[in-house]
Amino acid sequence: MPRLVIDGKTVVAKEGTFLLQAARDAGIDIPTLCEHPAVEPYGGCRLCLVDVTRPEWDGWSKMVVSCLFPVEDGILVSTRSERVTQTRKVVLDLLLARCPETPLVQELAAEHGIDRTSYVPNPEPTDCILCGLCTRICDRLGTSAISSANRGVGREIAPPFHEAPPDCIGCLACAEICPTGFIQYQSGSARRVIWNKEFKMLRCPTCGRGHITEDQARYYDGRNGVPARYFEPCDACKRKEQAAIAVSLMAAPEGR
Ligand code: SF4
Ligand code: FES
Structure with missing residues (x-):
């Protein structure tokens, strides 16, 4: 079974699972908006982004959507690196511009330190976050x-x-x-x-x-x-x- 490290914690994941599930099984929370166990993952909201690297990559890493990234043996995952945190903020900032009056979006944005969008708010606010x-x-x-x-x-x-x-x-x-x-x-x-x-x-x-x-x-x-x-x-x-x-x-x- 693949052995990986998520936020410094060694995790033995089930073969064939995605990173998001492996993190959850290890008690590590990753925010999501378009994921649901009743449907196939879709990678639409981009909130579940994480950083993935390997010791042999000499410090290089890539950002992936964890709901669609299959676990691999030996990877090192960060769910809250500076780059991940900043990208999630941009995603939520944009979502708040589309849905400025939607409580779910407001709450998630506030949890990430965003009280109001820095973009021009949607003149016709909608509660549809296009999660699909x-x-x-x-x-x-x-x-x-x-x-x-x-x-x-x-x-x-x-x-x-x-x-x-x-x-x-x-x-x-x-x-x-x-x-x-x-x-x-x-x-x-x-x-x-x-x-x-x-x-x-x-x-x-x-x-x-x-x-x-x-x-x-x-x-x-x-x-x-x-x-x-x-x-x-x-x-x-x-x-x-x-x-x-x-x-x-x-x-x-x-x-x-
Ligand atoms: S209506 Fe919009 S927010 Fe509701 S499930 Fe469909 S895509 Fe998601
Ligand atoms: S949960 Fe929405 S992109 Fe992964």
């Missing part, structure tokens, strides 16, 4: 209903042509993974609205609660061999039913 978590989870689910559009300061996350996305099934995965709460939705027992698309809810036959959308149930039907009727009862009623079965089995006399 929403589009990656949507791709992972196979729906790919939203994507990033435009370039530069106009870059945004949106459905195609800003219209109700035909492929969206209303699962809310994008909204739930979004770290800033940028993705808005309404969800009740009868209807759900997200990305300007309205969905009818599938009601649990036992308690009557609308728990997933009908589009979700249709989309999941037959995938991985799970039939549509599996999705009809809500999770709470399924658990209650299973608990009742378990209790009745335990109460049954042995041998019957």
